[in-house]
Amino acid sequence: SYPPFDEQILDLLRSRDEFIVLGHISPDGDCLSSQMAAGSLLLKMGKTVHMANAGPFDRSEISHLRADFLAHIDEELYNRNPIVVVVDCSSPERLGHLAKEIEGLTTIVLDHHSSGEQFGNHRYIVPRSVSTTLIIMQLYKALEVEISQEIAEHLFFGFATDSGFFRFINAYRGETLRLAAELVDLGVSPNTMADRMTGGKSLGYVKYLGKLIDRSESLFDGKLMYSSSCLKDRDTYITTDKPSDSLYAMLLSVKNVEVVLFFKELEGGSTEVGFRSSHQSSVDVGALAERFGGGGHKKAAGATVNEEIDIVRKKLIDAVGELLHG
Numbered sequence: 001s002y003p004p005f006d007e008q009i010l011d012l013l014r015s016r017d018e019f020i021v022l023g024h025i026s027p028d029g030d031c032l033s034s035q036m037a038a039g040s041l042l043l044k045m046g047k048t049v050h051m052a053n054a055g056p057f058d059r060s061e062i063s064h065l066r067a068d069f070l071a072h073i074d075e076e077l078y079n080r081n082p083i084v085v086v087v088d089c090s091s092p093e094r095l096g097h098l099a100k101e102i103e104g105l106t107t108i109v110l111d112h113h114s115s116g117e118q119f120g121n122h123r124y125i126v127p128r129s130v131s132t133t134l135i136i137m138q139l140y141k142a143l144e145v146e147i148s149q150e151i152a153e154h155l156f157f158g159f160a161t162d163s164g165f166f167r168f169i170n171a172y173r174g175e176t177l178r179l180a181a182e183l184v185d186l187g188v189s190p191n192t193m194a195d196r197m198t199g200g201k202s203l204g205y206v207k208y209l210g211k212l213i214d215r216s217e218s219l220f221d222g223k224l225m226y227s228s229s230c231l232k233d234r235d236t237y238i239t240t241d242k243p244s245d246s247l248y249a250m251l252l253s254v255k256n257v258e259v260v261l262f263f264k265e266l267e268g269g270s271t272e273v274g275f276r277s278s279h280q281s282s283v284d285v286g287a288l289a290e291r292f293g294g295g296g297h298k299k300a301a302g303a304t305v306n307e308e309i310d311i312v313r314k315k316l317i318d319a320v321g322e323l324l325h326g
């Protein structure tokens with residue numbers, strides 16, 4: 001089960017009055033739900049709370065999660081010496097420009113990534129937790145703060161997005177389902193959560209997804225599947241959504257596949273790469289992404305590489321070939 005919290009973390013949360021709750025750039029459902037739930041926890045404890053995130057807020061799964069997120073920490077706030085609580089973020093670079101703006105402030109990191117760089121003054125890192133929201137749920141229990149239905153929805157939503165709606169639960173298995181059940185008992189509708197997670201997409205998104213599936217290629221006896229998106233796609237398919245979960249689910253459903261890669265050409269000659277590996281595969285894509293300057297989990301990871309898409313694709317195909325055959 002979840003390890004106990006360091007008393008120092010609980011003491012800081014209890015004794016200090018002002019907090020900034022921070023999450024990673026290009027936030028996903030787990031990140032923003034964790035921010036909302038952690039912010040509500042501190043508010044219920046009578047604290048002054050500021051939410052900050054460098055954005056962009058471009059995924060439709062987070063459209064119901066709107067707060068006044070500061071894009072900058074101004075001098076006045078900084079000088080009051082608030083405690084920073086960073087959630088769902090494995091390295092300072094993932095905070096974007098806010099990393100520099102919080103330098104020198106006492107920082108608590110609450111996270112579940114298995115790769116990354118240790119940072120912050122106090123850390124509670126549980127890679128076995130499927131989502132950061134379930135870590136925040138532990139914090140509610142440790143601090144004995146009541147979980148309302150609205151907070152339960154945030155806690156469940158982060159669990160839903162990061163577990164691929166119950167598909168990827170590799171550790172704390174029974175416990176994870178019991179925590180989810182507890183949240184349902186607090187009034188969460190799994191049905192509504194599923195709609196929020198997968199619905200609200202544009203038609204352009206669905207056509208884009210179809211194109212990416214159509215473009216997918218198979219290598220190494222089908223063990224690697226990959227697809228690519230070029231800059232021109234932006235004019236053809238109007239969407240701000242990443243094809244993430246549904247594209248990966250489709251390609252991972254192909255027989256014998258172990259690794260799925262998605263390459264996205266970015267402006268200025270860099271490339272975003274998404275990584276997934278199948279449940280049966282021994283390939284650790286978090287470690288692989290780390291070699292390319294990114295990170296994540298064993299089965300799901302990402303990286304942005306400062307090279308042209310053709311070069312990045314070739315390097316990664318070679319690297320996966322070595323992992324599969326070596």
Ligand code: 5GP
Pocket residue numbers: 028090091094116244274275293294295296297300301302303304
């Ligand atoms: P997604 O494909 O859903 O954007 O990301 C999958 C996982 O990889 C997430 O857990 C996310 O934290 C991690 N990830 C995605 N992009 C990056 C990146 O550029 N750097 C790092 N360190 N992790 C990433």
Ligand code: MN
Pocket residue numbers: 024027028030031088
């Ligand atoms: Mn995240």
Ligand code: MN
Pocket residue numbers: 030031088112130131132162
């Ligand atoms: Mn997460």
